[in-house]
Amino acid sequence: MLSYRLSANEKMLLVLGTASPDVFIEKTRPMLYRKFEDAEAVHNAMLELLRSESQFLKPFAKLYRPTPRLEISVRNIRLAPFGIAAGFDKEASALLPLSYFFGFLEPGTVTLRPRIGNPKPRVFADPSRLTAFNAQGFPSGGLAAFKANLQAYRNLGGKKPVFANICGLPIQNLDNAFEELKVMVKELNGLVDGFVWNPASPNTESLKQLRNKDVFAETAKLLRKHAGDKIRLVKMWPYESEEKESFMQLLRSFIDNGGDGTVLVNTKQVPKSEVPALSWGYNSAGISGLPLKKYRLRAVKEARRQFDDAVIVATGGIFDGDDAYETFKAGANMIEGFTPYVFYGIGLLRQIEKRVDELLKRDETNLQSLKPWLA
Numbered sequence: 001m002l003s004y005r006l007s008a009n010e011k012m013l014l015v016l017g018t019a020s021p022d023v024f025i026e027k028t029r030p031m032l033y034r035k036f037e038d039a040e041a042v043h044n045a046m047l048e049l050l051r052s053e054s055q056f057l058k059p060f061a062k063l064y065r066p067t068p069r070l071e072i073s074v075r076n077i078r079l080a081p082f083g084i085a086a087g088f089d090k091e092a093s094a095l096l097p098l099s100y101f102f103g104f105l106e107p108g109t110v111t112l113r114p115r116i117g118n119p120k121p122r123v124f125a126d127p128s129r130l131t132a133f134n135a136q137g138f139p140s141g142g143l144a145a146f147k148a149n150l151q152a153y154r155n156l157g158g159k160k161p162v163f164a165n166i167c168g169l170p171i172q173n174l175d176n177a178f179e180e181l182k183v184m185v186k187e188l189n190g191l192v193d194g195f196v197w198n199p200a201s202p203n204t205e206s207l208k209q210l211r212n213k214d215v216f217a218e219t220a221k222l223l224r225k226h227a228g229d230k231i232r233l234v235k236m237w238p239y240e241s242e243e244k245e246s247f248m249q250l251l252r253s254f255i256d257n258g259g260d261g262t263v264l265v266n267t268k269q270v271p272k273s274e275v276p277a278l279s280w281g282y283n284s285a286g287i288s289g290l291p292l293k294k295y296r297l298r299a300v301k302e303a304r305r306q307f308d309d310a311v312i313v314a315t316g317g318i319f320d321g322d323d324a325y326e327t328f329k330a331g332a333n334m335i336e337g338f339t340p341y342v343f344y345g346i347g348l349l350r351q352i353e354k355r356v357d358e359l360l361k362r363d364e365t366n367l368q369s370l371k372p373w374l375a
């Protein structure tokens, strides 16, 4: 819980900050940084504020709605394909206020049992490079709390599609990972519209065992068996051009065995020497934001070339509507973000949607029929 109550002025800054990136940068973010010590604490405070001021925000959030041009159907789910990426709301604790803004939600990554993750500080934000550095080490409040939050979202009338981002851990052996995954899928299946299996956290060594063709195939089969009527995706990491073949083979293994598609891309691991924080205690970090742009576009284009019918969700440094539009044209069905909303606030979403809408109007098309890769 927050250790202070918002003054009327601060409350207004929060609301205006969710509407306008300029206000967020100049007023809301500095207000949060004055009160909280590091990037992760600021983020948690932001989530807590969204939650506690949910009723207050609702009417303001409703002032803007995406136009029908921006809506699509993905495997029979109708949505505006502009979402909030995994990690932003790990515990699914702010789904309702986020649903006032975003077209779909990807809470998690959740693990079966609670995990503390690495000691703090473990997240560093560098606004000058529009990059975040993350060494959280897979913290999670665990399945029970996540499920209760998801249930509360549905009980309160939350209707926006939810894709739960999950991972079973290969503790001692791989069977454990499958077993944990199965429990989570069965427990959450009635509350979600889909699953994103995340086998890639740059700072969690044991997860490397999950990144092989057999595990990808087994996981896809498990998801099909226990969540056959839901969208089933795998979250992939950024790859260098020479890694393209092995990367696409893994993805093929997931899709050929029953997966619907993929989320591209997760953070990219860089060594400590590339982290500009003086107090950084880790040998590496996963970077997000602007440096991921080229990796995201490359991965989306190549995945779409190889998998006509796959569901592709793009993330990684989508800061403006022109980039979002290019990403849709490259083959993404849906886009989502984390770091752009950390630096510019949730109001950025409206700017992105408005610009994509303008571009669609200019090109006399809509997102549903935008399939240049078929031409």
Ligand SMILES: Cc1cc2nc3c(=O)[nH]c(=O)nc-3n(C[C@H](O)[C@H](O)[C@H](O)COP(=O)(O)O)c2cc1C
Binding pocket: 085, 086, 087, 088, 090, 108, 109, 123, 132, 133, 134, 136, 165, 198, 235, 265, 266, 267, 287, 288, 289, 290, 292, 315, 316, 317, 318, 336, 337, 338, 339, 340
């Ligand atoms: C602090 C932080 C925590 C994250 N946690 C998760 C996570 O738990 N699960 C996951 O699949 N991705 C996680 N991500 C990755 C994001 O979902 C996203 O793939 C990545 O940051 C690139 O998108 P962006 O540039 O819009 O942030 C995290 C990213 C950051 C910065």
